[in-house]
Amino acid sequence: MKGDSFARAILDWYRLHGRHDLPWQVERSAYRVWIAEIMLQQTQVVTVIPYFKKFIHHFPDVNALANAAQDEVLHHWSGLGYYARARNLHAAAKQIAGQYAGIFPDDFQQVLALPGIGRSTAGAILAQACGQRHAILDGNVKRVLARYHGVDGWTGKVDVQHQLWAYAEQHTPEHDLADYTQAMMDLGATLCKRSKPVCEVCPVQRGCVAFEQNRVAELPTSRPRKEMPVKSARMLILLDEHNQVLLEKRPPSGIWGGLWSFPEVSLDEDLHAFCEQQWQFKVSDIRVGDIFRHTFSHYHFDIIPCQLRVKNPEQSVMEADGIVWYNTSHPDQRGLAAPVKTLLNRLSEE
Numbered sequence: 001m002k003g004d005s006f007a008r009a010i011l012d013w014y015r016l017h018g019r020h021d022l023p024w025q026v027e028r029s030a031y032r033v034w035i036a037e038i039m040l041q042q043t044q045v046v047t048v049i050p051y052f053k054k055f056i057h058h059f060p061d062v063n064a065l066a067n068a069a070q071d072e073v074l075h076h077w078s079g080l081g082y083y084a085r086a087r088n089l090h091a092a093a094k095q096i097a098g099q100y101a102g103i104f105p106d107d108f109q110q111v112l113a114l115p116g117i118g119r120s121t122a123g124a125i126l127a128q129a130c131g132q133r134h135a136i137l138d139g140n141v142k143r144v145l146a147r148y149h150g151v152d153g154w155t156g157k158v159d160v161q162h163q164l165w166a167y168a169e170q171h172t173p174e175h176d177l178a179d180y181t182q183a184m185m186d187l188g189a190t191l192c193k194r195s196k197p198v199c200e201v202c203p204v205q206r207g208c209v210a211f212e213q214n215r216v217a218e219l220p221t222s223r224p225r226k227e228m229p230v231k232s233a234r235m236l237i238l239l240d241e242h243n244q245v246l247l248e249k250r251p252p253s254g255i256w257g258g259l260w261s262f263p264e265v266s267l268d269e270d271l272h273a274f275c276e277q278q279w280q281f282k283v284s285d286i287r288v289g290d291i292f293r294h295t296f297s298h299y300h301f302d303i304i305p306c307q308l309r310v311k312n313p314e315q316s317v318m319e320a321d322g323i324v325w326y327n328t329s330h331p332d333q334r335g336l337a338a339p340v341k342t343l344l345n346r347l348s349e350e
């Protein structure tokens with residue numbers, strides 16, 4: 001099955017079995033599709049739907065997003081993880097507001113030049129919102145094409161990606177681009193799943209190399225295994241006499257960039273001296289909690305929570321410096337790093 005016949009089979013299947021009522025398929029504007037595509041990059045559809053609805057309700061168009069404070073954007077992203085996506089969305093919205101009067105561009109190169117948008121995402125937005133002919137190659141589509149064509153090698157490798165892009169281009173039809181794009185994503189998500197694919201009802205089973213050669217389980221080839229390094233640090237949960245906790249805003253780049261977090265201290269630092277030197281705090285009590293592990297894509301981060309009782313002499317000055325006393329009984333809207341949320345929940349349960 002080649003070229004159009006592949007696309008035709010996919011489209012026929014999609015009309016009967018694909019998803020047609022996702023919130024970003026209703027009023028399919030470039031803005032809505034863009035938000036959905038970015039959310040879907042590392043997250044599954046069922047998880048994305050409520051976040052998408054909330055986000056769109058709060059930021060209904062490019063200008064609303066561009067004019068929002070970064071904290072507000074990060075707050076509405078809380079729980080989706082991979083916060084660089086939210087920071088890029090915000091930066092791109094500002095760029096669209098400044099350069100294109102708040103109208104999402106419909107030129108492929110202009111879309112590709114926006115922060116956080118790669119070739120596949122640019123193609124997916126313009127195919128779905130404007131019906132333009134662009135191939136896509138997200139994780140789901142890579143899996144379908146690697147199996148269908150029996151492509152060996154990890155799909156993160158440049159030469160493997162070149163092959164898969166060529167197949168993606170070859171199969172992309174001249175018409176029905178919005179449906180075909182959604183159909184390819186749906187096929188990967190619902191039939192050609194990572195584990196237990198449902199080949200019996202797959203519309204492209206005839207012609208699928210992996211199926212014919214009984215290699216479905218081994219394709220696409222897994223990423224070569226590497227031991228993940230482990231880093232450790234202590235997080236200081238500084239409590240004042242009103243049980244407020246001290247949070248610091250992290251630098252804009254790096255892990256949890258722009259989010260609020262507990263101060264982080266290396267394992268060999270003297271905590272009394274550190275607090276005295278950093279904030280002129282006197283520490284009256286230190287309780288060390290159980291280690292918990294937060295895993296990033298490239299390393300494990302072992303966090304040792306240390307709860308410290310302190311006095312807070314100069315609250316107003318400190319808030320101006322990207323530091324805040326956070327009231328856990330009346331939390332305000334700000335983006336919190338994932339382990340901070342966990343530790344705050346534990347604190348409120350004590």
Ligand code: SF4
Nearest residue numbers: 147192199202205208
């Ligand atoms: S036959 Fe199976 S492995 Fe091949 S594309 Fe369909 S679901 Fe994927």
